[in-house]
Amino acid sequence: MPYRNVALGVALVLLASISLTAQTPRAGIGGGFTGRGYPVYDSAAVERGQKAFVSSCGFCHGANAKGGESGPDLLRSVLVLDDDNGERIGPVILNGRADKGMPKFALSQAQISDIATFLHNGIRAASLHGVYPIIDIVTGDPKAGQAYFNGSGKCNTCHSVAGDLKGIGSKYDPVTLQGKFLMPRTAAPGGLQVAGRDAAQIIVKVSLSSGQSFEGKLQHLDDFNVALIDSSGEYRSFARDGDTPRVEIRDPLQAHLDMLRKYTDADMHNLTAYLVTLK
Amino acid sequence: MNRLLLLSVFVLTQITLLAQGLDPILLTRPATDAWPTHNGDYSGRRFSTLNQINQSNVKHMRLAWVYRAAPGHTAGSIIGGEGPDVPEGGVAAAATGAGSMTIKSTPLMVNGVLYFTMPDNVWAVDARSGRQLWHYFWKTRGGIHVGNRGVGMYGNWLYFETPDDYLVSLDARTGKERWHVEIADVKQEYFSTPAPIIIGNHIMVGTGGDSLDVPGFLEARDPETGALQWKWWSEPLKKGDPGSETWPDDYAMRHGGGMTWLPGTYDPQLHLYYIGTGNPNPVETGRSRKGDNLWTCSIVALNVDTGKLVWYFQSSPHDTHDWDAAQTPVLIDGQFNGQQRKMLAQANRNGYFFLLDRTNGKNLATAPMIETMNWSLGIDAKGQPIPNPAKEATTDGVLVSPNSGGATNWPSPSFDPETGLFYVGTSETFSVFYLTDTDPHPEGYGAVQRGAGSYGGTLRAIDYKTGKTVWQHHYPGGVGAAGILTTAGKLLFTGDNSQHLIAYDPANGKILWHAGLGANVSNGPETYLLDEQQYLVVGAADLLYAFTVEE
Numbered sequence: 001m002p003y004r005n006v007a008l009g010v011a012l013v014l015l016a017s018i019s020l021t022a023q024t025p026r027a028g029i030g031g032g033f034t035g036r037g038y039p040v041y042d043s044a045a046v047e048r049g050q051k052a053f054v055s056s057c058g059f060c061h062g063a064n065a066k067g068g069e070s071g072p073d074l075l076r077s078v079l080v081l082d083d084d085n086g087e088r089i090g091p092v093i094l095n096g097r098a099d100k101g102m103p104k105f106a107l108s109q110a111q112i113s114d115i116a117t118f119l120h121n122g123i124r125a126a127s128l129h130g131v132y133p134i135i136d137i138v139t140g141d142p143k144a145g146q147a148y149f150n151g152s153g154k155c156n157t158c159h160s161v162a163g164d165l166k167g168i169g170s171k172y173d174p175v176t177l178q179g180k181f182l183m184p185r186t187a188a189p190g191g192l193q194v195a196g197r198d199a200a201q202i203i204v205k206v207s208l209s210s211g212q213s214f215e216g217k218l219q220h221l222d223d224f225n226v227a228l229i230d231s232s233g234e235y236r237s238f239a240r241d242g243d244t245p246r247v248e249i250r251d252p253l254q255a256h257l258d259m260l261r262k263y264t265d266a267d268m269h270n271l272t273a274y275l276v277t278l279k
Numbered sequence: 280m281n282r283l284l285l286l287s288v289f290v291l292t293q294i295t296l297l298a299q300g301l302d303p304i305l306l307t308r309p310a311t312d313a314w315p316t317h318n319g320d321y322s323g324r325r326f327s328t329l330n331q332i333n334q335s336n337v338k339h340m341r342l343a344w345v346y347r348a349a350p351g352h353t354a355g356s357i358i359g360g361e362g363p364d365v366p367e368g369g370v371a372a373a374a375t376g377a378g379s380m381t382i383k384s385t386p387l388m389v390n391g392v393l394y395f396t397m398p399d400n401v402w403a404v405d406a407r408s409g410r411q412l413w414h415y416f417w418k419t420r421g422g423i424h425v426g427n428r429g430v431g432m433y434g435n436w437l438y439f440e441t442p443d444d445y446l447v448s449l450d451a452r453t454g455k456e457r458w459h460v461e462i463a464d465v466k467q468e469y470f471s472t473p474a475p476i477i478i479g480n481h482i483m484v485g486t487g488g489d490s491l492d493v494p495g496f497l498e499a500r501d502p503e504t505g506a507l508q509w510k511w512w513s514e515p516l517k518k519g520d521p522g523s524e525t526w527p528d529d530y531a532m533r534h535g536g537g538m539t540w541l542p543g544t545y546d547p548q549l550h551l552y553y554i555g556t557g558n559p560n561p562v563e564t565g566r567s568r569k570g571d572n573l574w575t576c577s578i579v580a581l582n583v584d585t586g587k588l589v590w591y592f593q594s595s596p597h598d599t600h601d602w603d604a605a606q607t608p609v610l611i612d613g614q615f616n617g618q619q620r621k622m623l624a625q626a627n628r629n630g631y632f633f634l635l636d637r638t639n640g641k642n643l644a645t646a647p648m649i650e651t652m653n654w655s656l657g658i659d660a661k662g663q664p665i666p667n668p669a670k671e672a673t674t675d676g677v678l679v680s681p682n683s684g685g686a687t688n689w690p691s692p693s694f695d696p697e698t699g700l701f702y703v704g705t706s707e708t709f710s711v712f713y714l715t716d717t718d719p720h721p722e723g724y725g726a727v728q729r730g731a732g733s734y735g736g737t738l739r740a741i742d743y744k745t746g747k748t749v750w751q752h753h754y755p756g757g758v759g760a761a762g763i764l765t766t767a768g769k770l771l772f773t774g775d776n777s778q779h780l781i782a783y784d785p786a787n788g789k790i791l792w793h794a795g796l797g798a799n800v801s802n803g804p805e806t807y808l809l810d811e812q813q814y815l816v817v818g819a820a821d822l823l824y825a826f827t828v829e830e
Contacts, residue, residue, distance in 0.1 A: 066720050075722055076492055076534060081466045126723030127468060127490035129562070132715035134727060139675040178676070182711065183732040222756045222777035224793055260709045260732050261651060265669070265677050268711075272675075 041121040049118030052111045056093075060102070065122055070101065075122050086116035138174050138276050140266065145274025148267055155181075155271075158255065161278055169278040178272045182260070185253055200253050204228050206238050207246040214238075218249060300434040300451070301389045306477070307547055314388040314805045317429055317474040318691065322610040323544035325693040326765045327806045331813035333768030336828045337782050337792045343814065343825040344409030350380050350400040350821070352416050359447065359456045360399070360418030382818030384429030384474060385691070385762070385803045393816065394432065394451065395823070398424040398442050398472075403454060406809055406816075409825060413454030419443045422470040423487075426689075428542060431475035431482060433502040438482055440471035446484055446505055460505035462486060467493045476542045476552075478583050481508060483552060485539030489601075490723055492560040495537035495575075499586060509586030513537025513556045513574055522573035531568040536560030537575040541605040541689055546621065549638060551580040551589055553623060555604035562601050563672050563683070563726035564714055571596040576604045578625060578633070580640060590640030593663055594627045599671045599726075600654065600712065601683035602629035609694050609701065611743055615643055624743050626692050626703035628685030629654075631664055632746035646746025648687075651680040651707045651734060672712035672726035682710035683728050691762035691803035693771070698785050700740040700749060702763045702771060707734035736760065738773060740788065750788040762803025764815075772815065774800025780817055780824070797822050 054063050060071030067073035074080050083089045090112045096104035107115070149155040159165050172180060185200050206226055207213040214236055216228035226247050227237040238245055251257075305315040309328050318325055332340065352358065352365045379398055386395035386404075392412060393404045399419050403412040422442030431438045436457065437449040444463040449456055462484055463469035469488035476483040481499040488495075495513035500506060514532040515523040526532045536559045543554030559568055559575035576595035579588055594604045604627055611622045615634075623637035630652040634644040642662025647655075656665040670677050684706065692703040709731040716725040738752040757776025764772045771785040778799050782792040798820035806815050815826040 129724035
């Protein structure tokens with residue numbers, strides 16, 4: 001792969017810095033905490049609560065508590081949000097709401113507590129949007145994916161299903177696999193993605209005005225500094241001022257980055273479906 | 280004591296009191312000896328007429344002082360709040376979210392004192408020396424601690440908002456609390472981040488919250504008591520009201536989102552407050568809210584005395600990618616098609632630049648800022664983008680640029696009237712959006728996005744008349760997400776992603792000066808004149824830096 005000149009403004013492979021700028025943190029991983037905190041509810045209590053809810057409340061409020069024909073959505077209920085462990089929900093269950101047509105339910109305190117836990121767990125699940133489970137992404141046509149792999153996608157230029165990708169469909173689940181071909185370099189927080197497997201390592205060549213040049217694994221690059229580790233393991237750092245010294249980079253994953261602007265969603269789905277078959 | 284002496288003491292006291300407080304006149308003209316409101320003045324331009332620091336001497340900028348802000352219950356902290364006690368020396372559990380304890384606020388500078396915030400924390404620091412005068416710590420009940428944009432000031436009084444949704448007023452002289460009022464319910468996942476903006480005797484108070492499908496609003500409150508003056512909801516209140524035709528039913532409207540999480544701008548002649556509203560809810564799927572979903576993802580003009588909507592422009596009709604329109608609506612007075620116009624420009628999170636006539640909201644120009652953008656079918660007759668329904672989240676995923684963080688976000692842009700250019704930092708990113716909640720009534724976000732790669736970040740200079748990029752500086756490492764300041768010294772200050780504060784020539788993007796800080800620039804740089812000395816002040820994580828030039 002040819003060198004590219006940084007000074008020409010060719011884009012480097014960079015990390016997505018989604019969480020750096022988004023107002024709402026991706027929940028769960030160092031992203032602040034929700035108004036209710038991130039309580040972990042006892043799964044047995046959630047299960048008991050769900051059973052009790054479905055049999056007593058589900059007819060009106062829906063089995064998932066999101067509301068039914070006659071009862072409101074309880075996952076968006078301010079009363080439920082204000083409740084901590086059934087102390088607000090309990091009286092409504094026990095006394096009913098005659099004005100709104102809700103009958104009384106003679107449930108035990110333990111059942112009320114379980115139902116409250118079930119509801120709070122549902123609210124928590126909705127609010128933890130950073131960790132929603134992805135459902136099913138293998139919907140594409142594997143044959144079309146194979147044609148893309150060997151055709152317009154040009155994946156076979158660098159990869160072989162009998163070689164480096166042998167058994168890749170057994171190695172990773174489909175979601176991970178799709179992420180790997182979209183951007184094989186794993187994310188590191190904030191900034192240039194330079195570390196990683198050797199095969200994915202960005203190589204940089206720094207040419208001084210004296211004619212001397214250094215080449216190695218890119219460690220850092222900004223407008224004022226470039227740093228590398230050369231083949232002897234030596235760390236070298238250079239001040240930059242415009243085009244001096246000349247800096248050229250070679251990213252073995254450049255093709256993956258370029259593909260982001262070319263994939264159709266169907267290409268992405270078909271390619272995923274094909275790679276999944278490579279057991 | 281003779282009467283003359285008594286009189287002198289009285290007069291002195293009066294002068295001292297006046298000198299301490301913020302003279303409201305400062306809010307109506309470009310600030311030079313103060314930075315009296317979030318954007319420096321009401322226009323949101325973040326352009327200073329100061330030129331003591333200029334192209335000829337910027338190479339001689341030197342560090343005047345550094346202040347390190349220690350949040351939490353520290354020795355001597357003034358403590359307030361409704362939450363549980365926090366032992367001295369300990370930072371509240373709420374404050375442990377990574378990245379939350381960062382100076383995202385632009386400090387106010389009034390009468391030689393800087394006032395700035397982190398979530399739950401307010402500081403007063405001597406603007407000459409960087410020495411702390413007082414620190415106020417709010418014991419929180421919870422809420423997302425992602426950031427706080429700073430304080431507003433009225434006379435001697437300061438105002439700030441908390442993650443658990445209080446508006447708190449402090450005495451600027453002492454840091455002592457005057458009162459606090461609850462503005463939203465933290466249990467409904469509201470969390471409040473804006474810097475209050477003071478206009479006349481109104482405090483403009485907004486809020487945030489995206490997790491549980493609650494409606495957004497903007498309030499005006501009384502500076503003396505905190506009492507509610509008016510409240511504007513981001514959605515129509517009931518079917519039949521104007522705008523309700525863009526929602527399927529009342530229920531969708533009342534859970535429709537549209538947060539007001541960044542400060543707006545103000546035109547004193549038109550008497551209009553301009554603010555960009557947040558995205559609709561559920562955030563990343565639109566099945567239960569078919570329609571354009573007014574007035575989410577919109578730039579709205581509100582009468583500042585009544586809160587009545589005067590006009591709106593929707594930047595992302597029926598948004599499903601978290602692209603709120605909260606970015607600063609920057610007020611521009613200048614030429615357009617040979618006429619002097621009152622305009623409003625916004626670099627939007629969805630990747631478009633918009634230019635509007637701010638007297639009536641009519642679109643003058645719409646242009647894409649980033650080349651990777653792939654979600655729009657084009658522009659309609661009103662200048663609004665037409666979302667491609669095929670790019671709304673599906674269970675098997677759709678590849679979208681920009682990601683939900685957007686082409687740009689909260690870091691402040693700048694408009695330089697001398698170059699006529701609008702400056703903004705953009706990111707060129709991709710994400711896959713997967714539908715995760717297939718219920719006809721999804722809740723929360725309803726979908727999840729995963730980063731798929733990035734072409735990095737770019738500092739752009741945009742011709743406001745066309746939206747075209749005139750020059751750009753692509754950052755070789757990482758994205759550029761810092762705020763921007765321009766000055767009459769023909770300088771543009773912003774930060775890169777490698778911990779540098781950088782001065783550019785605003786005419787062409789040439790780098791003129793840089794300094795390595797202890798962290799990335801995390802707020803909007805600001806400048807002011809004090810004792811005939813021009814200061815440049817910038818935040819980087821928990822550090823506040825002040826620079827000056829030696830003549």
